[in-house]
Amino acid sequence: MKRYILKRLLLIIPVLFGITIITFAIIHITPGSFTAVNMQMDPHASPDSIARLKALYGLDKPAHIQYWEWLKRFARLDFGRSFIDNRPVIDKIGERLPATILLNVCALMVIYFISLITGIYAALKRNRAFDKITTGITFAGYSIPDFWLALLLMMLFGVYLRVLPVSGLVSVGFENMNFWQKTADILWHLILPVSVAAFTGLASLTRYMKSSMVDTLSQLYIKAAYAKGLPEKRIIFVSALKNSLLPVITILGLTLPALIGGSFIFEVIFSWPGMGRLMYSALLTFDYPVVMGGITIAAFLTVLGNFIADIAYAYVDPRIRYK
């Protein structure tokens, strides 16, 4: 087990480096340099002050030196300061990250809860009405554009029926609420975004769960369990389920990138104060430090998440460790 972990760790290091290189390359290769954006605002800027600004940001040094400087600061978690309000990038990201994680974790829980149950029953009642209906619904859900669904629901529940809030994490006057009211308020705001996020994510997981369950159920040891006379509920929910969960756990690892970046469009549509929204406004205002910091952090968290998922999978399925 330890060897497996060590091997995984070694493989990650070049990936982490690669992430930093690509992030850095994209920002600095694309046209529109740091200073151009800032200086264009002020036509009185003399070539001297532009040169000084460049020196200040180290932009006059060759690219690989700039990269190295950035990497050193990055190791100390210093992503520089935002161009917009001069606050440290770390702070800005830090205050937005929890909202994104909250949204995505809730969506993930809803997806898993519904998918697992639906998948199991679809497997048990293969090719009958339940299976066909759910396959149809999830397939449709897979093809529906999520931002469109968001707009539709927003229109229905927010504008016409007026029962759900269409923007933000909290209502006005949040500070004055007590703990329970605050929790309720946040939950109320979560309903729409989470519903949309969950609906479009249900399809693939349900199908996966169903096919995994179908495969497991056809295994010999399940037939042996029936022959032994074990109660059906026990066979299904203990033996079959545990084994069909294995591929589902792998998928959990693969959906981790979506945890951070996937809610982006919902955050923009619902004005959810998360990292996606922060990146969106940073991109539109050319706030390079925030963009670089955001991408790198998101990528690193993804790698971390995949790593944890790999280890968990190896722990659960001993066959993996001995490959």
Added chain:
Amino acid sequence: MMVAGIAAVSLLFIVAIFAPVIAPYDYREQNIGQRLMPPSSQHILGTDELGRDVFSRMVFGTRISISVGIIAVAIAAFIGILLGAIAGYWGGWVDNVIMRVVDVFLSIPTIYLILTVIAYLGPSIINVMIVIGLTGWTGIARLTRAEVLKTKKMAYIESAKLAGLGKARIILRHILPNSLTPVLVSITFGIAGAIFTEAALSFLGLGVQPPFPSWGNILTSGKDYMHSAWWLIVFPGIAIFIAVFAYNMLGEGLRDYLNPVTRRQDTT
């Protein structure tokens, strides 16, 4: 399933090709006196905030969505197949390096990557195609590599090598044709995804810019006028859904058709 998929996709192509014939109005034609009108006999799907006919814009939008979908995936497929085949055939450190690059691209949330490049290159149809292509090659690369690895071991490759055929020829004429069937399925799903991404980008204002019509940018107006013009939201979304659904159906059908196991079963 596949038949339905082929039918749906063909319908999309027909609409795109015959757009000028089908659309009653020019998609740029503004008519401020008739802005934000609900669906009527004059404008089947209503008008937008500049008085343009929504139906006509949607019909022409088909052209944009389909061309972006196909070209973007063509770019992604080119890069993916190339890298995947190289990685699979050469193995060793080449394989390792390429796979690490794939890992890096997979770790960075695709949306951020796409948005960053678009934000700095400027929004335009061509840039959208390029960016989607540059970020979507990873799945195809992995698939190609897996297939190449499998095909490499087959006897006819051995005999080709013994006969003295050059590497490039072996790859191009013997290995690739036999490896590409799963890639075809992946490409079809890729087109669905590209259509979706283009719509999302246009919706955010980072894709196709007005006056060019894209289902996504009609939705942008829809968002602003949500309180008064429901038709600006409902109809473009249905179009996106149909297009994505069509290609997904085609992909599913292809997958079942090309899989020798499921092909023999009687699947609808």
